[in-house]
Amino acid sequence: MKTRFYLRKSTKSYSINFEYRDAYLNIRLRTSTGYSILNSKSWDDKKEQLKLPSSVPNAAEINTILSEAISSFNKFMLVARESEVSELSIQKFMDQLFKKKKHVSTEIDNVQKRTLIDYYEWFLKFYSENNSPYTNKKLTKGTIKTYRSGLTRLQEYINSKGLNKFSFHDCNRDFYNNYIRFLTEKNYSKNYIGTIIQKLKTILGYAYDEGIHSNNEFKKQYFSKLTEEIDHVYLSIEELGKINSLTLTDDELDNIRDIFLIGSFTGLRISDLLGLLKKSNQIYVQDGYKYFSIRQQKTSNSVVIPLNSIVLEILKKRNGKLPVYMHQNLINQHIKCICKRAKITNIHVLRRTEGGNEIEYELPKYKLVSSHTARRSFCTNAYKSGMPIQDIMAISGHKSEKVFMNYVKVEKTENAKRIAKHAFFN
Missing domain, CATH: 1.10.150.130 (Tyrosine recombinase, N-terminal domain)
Incomplete structure (x- = not known):
């Protein structure tokens, strides 16, 4: 005796069917489960069920229904074989089996x-x-x-x-x-x-x-995403030092300053950084070094980040605790003021295409700083320090070097000087 669920193609969808075979009795019966899907890729032929996770609504519930149906059918057949139930009775049971089940829509309604x-x-x-x-x-x-x-x-x-x-x-x-x-x-x-x-x-x-x-x-190639490189700002080690040295008597500003600095020396996305602040016991020690260990929200990657002296100073100042959680909008609002007070006021030229025209903005640098500047600053400063790209990416969580390099803001001449120090050019 063999049973199976399989797909049967129709004009616009695939119906999920149930089949019973008995070679000894020469019986082959089929019935529709009442469920259908739009794409055969949602079906697992080996497991004879919907793949999980799935784009099919209520896929897990449907799989449970199919599993329960098989169980009910097997119990029925144990009795049917002993009682020599007719082929017509088996077919009738099969037809009724799925009609009794709660209807679950497997399609996006029409x-x-x-x-x-x-x-x-x-x-x-x-x-x-x-x-x-x-x-x-x-x-x-x-x-x-x-x-x-x-x-x-x-x-x-x-x-x-x-x-x-x-x-x-x-x-x-x-x-x-x-x-x-x-x-x-x-x-x-x-x-x-x-x-x-x-x-x-x-x-x-x-x-x-x-x-x-x-x-x-x-x-097709013409249906492409438009893109251009923008010279977004980052803060140098010296500028971050100015922010760290600021005397801030306002607790809220002091808290925002510390959040921003932690982001600037860990490379965490703002969502992960703020998530870190909501939790406790996120710091662990190994071989005398302290680390953050988190699972990134965007990529689900686990990253382990060593804590540098500035982050450790912040923790010491706060008796081993992280800064208090604050909403990203509040950080974006006040970090500009903090940077202004740190005299990060040099003019930055920002060029980008708007309305099909290249527009050039000349703004004090502090006006262009946001919570995301912290992550960009980490990537750029680590790169300029000579840290291997793969090591930086292991901390930042970038999956490709191409995406990572979009975060690195280094002038071509500055990059050439860094390369010139390589043994190849000596």
């Missing part, structure tokens, strides 16, 4: 009939509550905010064109060019437009893999 906007909305809701099959994580609040911004821009474009609906198949070369032009005319920066395009490509990719549409234009 999603193949919906618009791209509908899927975009579903994507944000579903993956904020369920793990992605690609990253094995839920969307973070920050990521959702970026996606939501992309959805708003797309809706604005659709409304500007007076379109009643916008489908996946409308995403072609003409759309791409018109959308870029629309966003450019809104005076958005080139990198922001690139982010909007990148999120749209992700949405189109998920829907494509789920079999919701067959338009592969988003995979």
Whole structure:
């Protein structure tokens, strides 16, 4: 006796079927479980169940139902064989077996009939509550905010064109060019437009893999993310020293200063740094050295970070405790004031493309400092000190050298001087 669950392809989906075979009695019976999926990639042929994590809603619950159904069927067959139950009775039991089960929708309700906007909305809701099959994580609040911004821009474009609906198949070369032009005319920066395009490509990719549409234009080279290198500021070791030496009588400013300095000498993302402040016992000692050990929210990587003298001074000042948690917005608001008081006021020239034109801003450096400047400062200062890139990346958690180098802000002439000291040029 053999039983199995398998997929049966229909026009737009795959139904999950149940089969019973008995070679001795020459019986082969089949029935539909009542569940269907849009993409066969969501199914595990070996385990005969839905893959987990999955883009299929309630996948774990469906797997449980299938497992319970097999158990019920096996119990039935133990009695059926002894009682010589007819083939018709077995088929009837099989048909009734799944009708009794609680209905769980395995599809995005009529999603193949919906618009791209509908899927975009579903994507944000579903993956904020369920793990992605690609990253094995839920969307973070920050990521959702970026996606939501992309959805708003797309809706604005659709409304500007007076379109009643916008489908996946409308995403072609003409759309791409018109959308870029629309966003450019809104005076958005080139990198922001690139982010909007990148999120749209992700949405189109998920829907494509789920079999919701067959338009592969988003995979072509022209449908690319726009990007440009921006000369963001970082703070040198000397400038960080000025901040550390400041006399701050205000407890809130002192707390923000210490948070920023810890970020500048650990390379932690602000989300991980603030998460660290919410917990206790995050410091451990080994062979006389102190470390932070955390699991990064964005990448799920575990990193171990040695604590330098400035971080240790901060801990000593606070009787071994970390600074008090403060919201990122509050840190961004006050760190500029702290930098100004530390006389980090030299003019910084910032160039970027807005509205299709290169714009040049000349601003006092302190006005361009934010919580993220701390991580950029760590990467740049560590790189300039001669620390091997792989060692820095082991601390910062960057997965690729290309992404890491985007954080390093070193002038070409300065970089050439560093390289010139290598034995190869001596």
